[in-house]
Amino acid sequence: MKIKLVRKIMADNNARARRNRGLFADSRVLCVNVLSGPGAGKTAILEKTIPALREQFALHSAVIEGDVEGDLDGARLDALGVPVVQLNTSGACHLDATMIASALEELDLAGTQVLFIENVGNLVCPAGFDLGEDLRAVVLSIPEGDDKPIKYPAMFKKATVLLINKCDLAPHLDFSIDRVHRACKRLNPELVTFELSARTGEGVAEWVAFLAEKYRLKAEQDRRTGAGAGGNKEQSR
């Protein structure tokens, strides 16, 4: 006998992501999912971004750190004096919304305005998993090459922000920022791009100001829709 199912396979993940999103709205937290291939500089960017948000905008951060193994990145961010939950996926190539929900049980978001989720270094699989984030920031570093948006289109299509990192190396390598812009314009015309170097700090201020503005807009919107005043029923489940 044939039984009709017609069910989205990602439905469980997407339902969980919606619950996470409701929790972020209730907690008045801007959640940023940070993605890239291995070694593009996600952790180094957070090491520069988190203190700048605190010092210039009085915005306090927390981090959910995803790695296949180990706590090297978690320890680096812990040194900044912010709440960090280290997730180990034990081989899995991406974070999913359920892993984030379990990390949120360990994290007290009171006093946090910006939550960064540092995803597993991988330009393929994490693109397919909504975690409930407000913003998706993809990091592409100059040494990786300017062909990455063409080779990994899903990642760049689904991003809100592109951070081109290690720009201090640009004079030494044949990386065409224009080629990246052209590919991204085809894939995702709304993508906002920042060129920066986490090592020298160049360009970080613009990215930090962008985040602060996004936080301000979200807080305003959450206030209007009544989130945070128990208006979001999803949270209590």
Added chain:
Amino acid sequence: MHEASIAQSILEVVSRQAEAGGYRKVTRIVIKVGYLSSVVPESLEFAFQALSRGTIAEGARLDIEEVPGEGRCRACGAVFPVDSFLCVCERCGTCDVEVKGGDDLTLESMDVEA
């Protein structure tokens, strides 16, 4: 390579439904996979066969139908099926094409035996 977690999700839904209905065996599962979902059908098949061992769906045939995305030319407005995020308009030849859909994974149906 997240085909294993997708195979696991399929297996969970199918097992739950089949057991709730009191069926003895699942013999066939039909799914639709978007061309743009980054899922490799062969890997999904392999993961499913490995994970379904010892379950109600052991030995079930996994039929995978691939579904294209929809391209919409920003220059001339033509709409056509696409299998890539970066494609050329079939009508006017520009590469300014917006791609929608084609990244869904849908569990369509299953065949069961009482």
